[in-house]
Amino acid sequence: xxxxxxxxxxxxxxxxxxxxxxxxxxxxxxxxxxxxxxxxxxxxxxxxxxxxxxxxxxxxxxxxxxxxxxxxxxxxxxxxxxxxxxxxxxxxxxxxxxxxxxxxxxxxxxxxxxxxxxxxxxxxxxxxxxxxxxxxxxxxxxxxx
Amino acid sequence: xxxxxxxxxxxxxxxxxxxxxxxxxxxxxxxxxxxxxxxxxxxxx
Numbered sequence: 001x002x003x004x005x006x007x008x009x010x011x012x013x014x015x016x017x018x019x020x021x022x023x024x025x026x027x028x029x030x031x032x033x034x035x036x037x038x039x040x041x042x043x044x045x046x047x048x049x050x051x052x053x054x055x056x057x058x059x060x061x062x063x064x065x066x067x068x069x070x071x072x073x074x075x076x077x078x079x080x081x082x083x084x085x086x087x088x089x090x091x092x093x094x095x096x097x098x099x100x101x102x103x104x105x106x107x108x109x110x111x112x113x114x115x116x117x118x119x120x121x122x123x124x125x126x127x128x129x130x131x132x133x134x135x136x137x138x139x140x141x142x143x144x145x
Numbered sequence: 146x147x148x149x150x151x152x153x154x155x156x157x158x159x160x161x162x163x164x165x166x167x168x169x170x171x172x173x174x175x176x177x178x179x180x181x182x183x184x185x186x187x188x189x190x
Contacts, residue, residue: 024151030176054151078148080150082148082152083154100146104146105146114147115146115147115148116148116149117146117147117148117149117150118150118152119149119151119152120149120151120152120153120172120173121171121172121173122152122171122172122173123171125165126169126174127164127174127179127180128161129173130181131181131185131188133172134173138149139176140157141146141149142146142147144146145146
């Protein structure tokens with residue numbers, strides 16, 4: 001890795017390695033804390049002051065670097081995941097399976113009794129699905145948390 | 146998971162513009178103009 005870094009980036013990464021351990025962790029932790037408190041937290045506060053119930057997603061697909069999905073969705077009434085449609089050959093996107101398990105964990109831990117999923121999302125596929133095609137997506141949701 | 150929410154446009158206000166409003170290229174085209182809409186009640190209930 002050190003050699004490859006030197007080859008690709010053109011300098012020795014060794015002196016900077018301690019920053020990964022300490023600074024990068026703190027930097028990302030701070031982003032995660034602020035997303036949870038200043039975005040999700042404030043929106044939840046304003047919504048609840050106005051008697052609104054929130055359905056909110058957090059990490060969804062390929063965004064785990066954004067922060068702590070548990071903390072972000074703690075501040076929502078209905079934690080919601082997403083499962084897009086998928087072909088039988090390629091199967092579901094793995095980050096979305098993780099998103100559903102995460103959202104179920106949020107509900108179990110923080111006491112929301114409804115676990116929600118944005119469902120059957122497709123793209124570029126108008127009128128392409130019959131109930132027979134859609135059933136397996138919902139089945140997968142029901143057994144994933 | 147105990148509450149699926151269909152990713153679609155629920156707003157299809159007129160009958161003479163078919164197939165109705167969609168979410169651009171995304172989502173299910175899940176509305177009353179679907180060819181199997183009349184048969185869907187047992188499935189969505």
